[in-house]
Amino acid sequence: MSAGDIIRENDDVLIVFDEKRRFIVKARKEGVLGTDKGVVRLSDLIGKPYGSIIKTSRGIEVLILKPLPFDYSLLVQRVTQVIYPKDAGLMIYLSGIKPGSKIGEAGVGSGALTVMLASIIGDSGVLYGFDISEKSLENTKTRLERIGLINRVRLLKHDIREPVSLGETLDSFFLDIPDPWNAVNTVAGLIKTSGTLLVYVPTINQVEKTVLKLRESGCFTDIHSYEVLLREYKVDRDAVRPFTRMVGHTGYIIFARRVKSVI
Numbered sequence: 089m090s091a092g093d094i095i096r097e098n099d100d101v102l103i104v105f106d107e108k109r110r111f112i113v114k115a116r117k118e119g120v121l122g123t124d125k126g127v128v129r130l131s132d133l134i135g136k137p138y139g140s141i142i143k144t145s146r147g148i149e150v151l152i153l154k155p156l157p158f159d160y161s162l163l164v165q166r167v168t169q170v171i172y173p174k175d176a177g178l179m180i181y182l183s184g185i186k187p188g189s190k191i192g193e194a195g196v197g198s199g200a201l202t203v204m205l206a207s208i209i210g211d212s213g214v215l216y217g218f219d220i221s222e223k224s225l226e227n228t229k230t231r232l233e234r235i236g237l238i239n240r241v242r243l244l245k246h247d248i249r250e251p252v253s254l255g256e257t258l259d260s261f262f263l264d265i266p267d268p269w270n271a272v273n274t275v276a277g278l279i280k281t282s283g284t285l286l287v288y289v290p291t292i293n294q295v296e297k298t299v300l301k302l303r304e305s306g307c308f309t310d311i312h313s314y315e316v317l318l319r320e321y322k323v324d325r326d327a328v329r330p331f332t333r334m335v336g337h338t339g340y341i342i343f344a345r346r347v348k349s350v351i
């Protein structure tokens with residue numbers, strides 16, 4: 089077992105009571121997490137290996153885990169519609185981003201995608217996050233500080249449809265605003281040639297407008313549009329089937345590569 093497997097003071101811990109009741113807390117010498125299933129003393133977490141089971145004051149067993157990047161969505165206060173992990177997963181894979189990548193995102197909204205992107209680019213990467221809403225920027229800043237990722241992110245109040253200079257070009261740009269077609273020229277100027285653009289839109293009408301604008305700009309090629317449908321399964325002995333409820337629709341993903349000029 090390595091040192092990182094043992095919970096130390098100030099480490100984040102995911103406490104799982106059941107499917108619905110999950111909390112991220114910091115292990116501390118003082119303080120408690122109070123729930124209807126009893127109290128967990130935060131000092132009880134210190135020195136325990138991640139993956140252990142501890143008991144609340146009411147004797148109920150809870151699991152203590154190391155939070156994964158997507159677990160931090162528990163801390164995201166939704167001030168806007170957010171990008172779901174199923175969509176973020178494909179967007180991140182297609183983008184090709186990795187530790188050290190320099191990337192952009194507009195709008196940051198509630199910061200759900202920002203948290204996932206910032207966790208991937210590492211301490212050597214940088215994310216320029218644009219939004220026109222002061223509230224969204226403030227909210228995202230608070231989340232990133234809480235999770236310890238703020239050093240990788242520069243939050244900027246700016247309308248991404250208007251030109252902007254960053255002093256460097258980006259490996260990838262993530263766009264989630266109502267009218268992305270109006271931002272195509274600006275983001276084309278920010279992405280390095282052979283870099284990637286990922287656009288997220290909730291309606292198919294927005295897909296059409298955006299793709300036509302990307303083609304017309306002459307700055308993008310390899311343009312593809314996708315939708316991700318995710319079905320989870322309920323697994324019991326001799327009774328394996330999809331859950332009866334599923335998320336029917338979230339949004340569409342558009343991928344494109346920046347080129348000098350389309351051949």
Ligand SMILES: C[S@@+](CC[C@H](N)C(=O)[O-])C[C@H]1O[C@@H](n2cnc3c(N)ncnc32)[C@H](O)[C@@H]1O
Nearest residue numbers: 170171195197198199200201219220221247248
């Ligand atoms: C749907 S939310 C983004 C949600 C975000 N992707 C998430 O996962 O939390 C859209 C955001 O875009 C911002 N926005 C809208 N138009 C914009 C523009 N032209 N430039 C920058 N931000 C813009 C809005 O203020 C809003 O916060």
